[in-house]
Amino acid sequence: MNDEKELLLSLPLNSKEREWMEERLRALSVREEYQLAVAIWRSDRLSGLASQGSAERMASVLRQKPEDLAREAVNCLLSLEEYGVLCPAGSYESLGRFYLKYYTDIPPEAWLFMDLEQIGENYESCHPGLFIGGCYVSYPRQEPERLYRGTNPESLPRGDWSLRLRLASPANPEGVWLRLPDYSPLNGWMPGEVEMALQALSVDSPRDCTLLEARCIIPELQESAEQYEDLEQLIRDGNDLGYVLDEQGQGQPHFLEKYFAAMELERCDTIAMALDIAQNLNCYDMVLAGQEKEYGLKGIEKLMNQPADPVLTPACAHLEEYGLYLLEREGYVLNAEGTAYIRRNSQEFHFEHTAPRAEPGVTMS
Numbered sequence: 001m002n003d004e005k006e007l008l009l010s011l012p013l014n015s016k017e018r019e020w021m022e023e024r025l026r027a028l029s030v031r032e033e034y035q036l037a038v039a040i041w042r043s044d045r046l047s048g049l050a051s052q053g054s055a056e057r058m059a060s061v062l063r064q065k066p067e068d069l070a071r072e073a074v075n076c077l078l079s080l081e082e083y084g085v086l087c088p089a090g091s092y093e094s095l096g097r098f099y100l101k102y103y104t105d106i107p108p109e110a111w112l113f114m115d116l117e118q119i120g121e122n123y124e125s126c127h128p129g130l131f132i133g134g135c136y137v138s139y140p141r142q143e144p145e146r147l148y149r150g151t152n153p154e155s156l157p158r159g160d161w162s163l164r165l166r167l168a169s170p171a172n173p174e175g176v177w178l179r180l181p182d183y184s185p186l187n188g189w190m191p192g193e194v195e196m197a198l199q200a201l202s203v204d205s206p207r208d209c210t211l212l213e214a215r216c217i218i219p220e221l222q223e224s225a226e227q228y229e230d231l232e233q234l235i236r237d238g239n240d241l242g243y244v245l246d247e248q249g250q251g252q253p254h255f256l257e258k259y260f261a262a263m264e265l266e267r268c269d270t271i272a273m274a275l276d277i278a279q280n281l282n283c284y285d286m287v288l289a290g291q292e293k294e295y296g297l298k299g300i301e302k303l304m305n306q307p308a309d310p311v312l313t314p315a316c317a318h319l320e321e322y323g324l325y326l327l328e329r330e331g332y333v334l335n336a337e338g339t340a341y342i343r344r345n346s347q348e349f350h351f352e353h354t355a356p357r358a359e360p361g362v363t364m365s
Helices: 002-009 015-026 030-042 044-050 054-062 066-078 092-103 116-126 193-201 219-226 231-251 255-265 271-278 292-303 319-329
Strands: 084-086 129-132 135-138 163-169 172-180 210-216 284-288 340-344
Touching: 002 015, 002 030, 002 066, 015 066, 030 044, 030 066, 030 084, 030 129, 030 135, 030 172, 030 193, 044 066, 092 116, 163 193, 163 231, 172 193, 172 210, 172 231, 210 219, 210 231, 219 231, 219 271, 231 255, 231 271, 255 271, 255 284, 255 340, 292 319
Parallel strands: none
Antiparallel strands: 084 135, 129 135, 163 172, 163 210, 284 340
């Protein structure tokens, strides 16, 4: 799959685009490599380049607008999750077998009487796609949104993952990348990221793998990921962290601001602690930066909780300064990014992944 990476990095990219793309391509998982190959194949601008030699490709690039190729390449990478991957399903017969196994309740003994190739062809008709590397990759149901328009390379997303692990085995000492979370445990154990990585490594279990490298989307937890002795536990915790980041408290307003501020407050440096904090966000109170004046007004109104006084009104108070005073007095601390004030409240903190700490609610330095 290195040809696709080489193609994208050979395109005329500006420095910000190249930096983002190199980082993105450096740790593509097995599943993402298949998705990328099909995304490039479907691209009118990139598919022709993929089949050309270096000299031919350079001539073709010069005939096109550089900014168009750069946008196309970035948007290909941003659209990977729109492509479904079924594996193993490298032929119509195996695609039919895959469909029966994971999409129906028909027992295996009845499969002998089924036309597996016809089932595979029917699946392709309903879900157009491409066979590649022992997999079937289905195209997006709708054309993916073009998120990158060439004007905001500094705001390109870092990704929607929690951990990326480079795992090796005796059969594959160079290793392959595994991207978490893997939602296959929630989807009836249909093969997903973990299973595809194990297949590429020719092993049956993470216990048979060696961890070569780990990346966490939350930099403060990076070293924690590398210190796990049990790879299966690391994968479980990586999945759980990914679910937390994806679900964002089932749509709770300002969930991520509160979550990251709470982790900072607790000096969180392990994935296990991050998971406990996620399950105990009710133990923290947060006030967004910029709401100091409103917080001061609420405090003043409590002091003036008496019959209306035409002389003493909230307008007489310096509300923002009073709000800052109250926040400090009540134990709120401004996070490092200056986006929120947070404190630990008196609700009981329930520990599931870590041992209770002697002094909960460690204050940030």
